[in-house]
Amino acid sequence: MRAWARLMRAQATTKRELAAGLQAQHGLSMTAYEALYVLSRSEGGRLKRVELAERLVLTPSGVTRLLEGLEAAGLVERVACDTDLRVTYAQLTDAGVEKLEQASCGHTGSVRSLFEEHLGDDEIEQLAELLGKLPGALDEGEVCPRD
Amino acid sequence: MRAWARLMRAQATTKRELAAGLQAQHGLSMTAYEALYVLSRSEGGRLKRVELAERLVLTPSGVTRLLEGLEAAGLVERVACDTDLRVTYAQLTDAGVEKLEQASCGHTGSVRSLFEEHLGDDEIEQLAELLGKLPGALDEGEVCPRD
């Protein structure tokens, strides 16, 4: 129960703090950043919109809205699937790759320093381990940034 | 970094799941529930709006909006402060107390079973410990439901 309350609070505060920085420095929302990141780690920089939704813990409609913005910004583009006319892939553009690279440096730094400010390396590791057991952890395509 | 990603994902998924139940069974949003809870644990069942905002990780305006709803539902009422005309307390009503009691039983049960489904007791304890070190953990007035 304490765990629950703290999970909520820790996420809310850290997210708020980091989102502000990301927005200020690169004009990206957290969700947008994560979308770019997830795409960059995917086969060919593309993903079905449904899969993207799952990875971002969003509903399909949320993805549609999110991608509206990213497409308008030219960071992502739509690519049709030739074996199934229903699906459209979200494809990372060159601009998207670049944007992500610019942003990721500063962002991962912020994340890291935020955590290291409060926890030791082994504790962070332990935390990741425990959180990984909760629902929402990915089975494959695990989000796992370079180091 | 993995810790970060997982913190986001774990919170998003668990929150979504539990919020649905709470809404369906008692017509309360997670935030509303937590507000009632925090108030119930406070001196006299009341709190300055600013303090409430801090505890809920919300902005003052968010609190105003939230309380609009709770006041309309008669679960909370405004009480003026006689030493400082600027402040208005949010005061839990009898109806609010009752509502909270109804909801808390089922809700804490859901939370507990969600966690116990994935983690052992000692792991939960450990998780709470680690999360408590991150920013957002309360120094006083700790959110800490009866067991």
Place this chain on the structure above:
DNA sequence: CGGGTATAGTTGACTACGCAAGCAACTCTA
């Protein structure tokens, strides 16, 4: 006392979602 600054709270405009409904396109079953 009077003016500057800080603090509590509200409001309007906006964003980011979720949900329910809908339309295509695919697949399965007879």
Place this chain on the structure above:
DNA sequence: TAGAGTTGCTTGCGTAGTCAACTATACCCG
């Protein structure tokens, strides 16, 4: 090969929350 059901995606509408601007009260210092 014609439904019937399923899946991928979008759209309209509602809600929760933010930010910026504002009002009103409180405090502080000459």
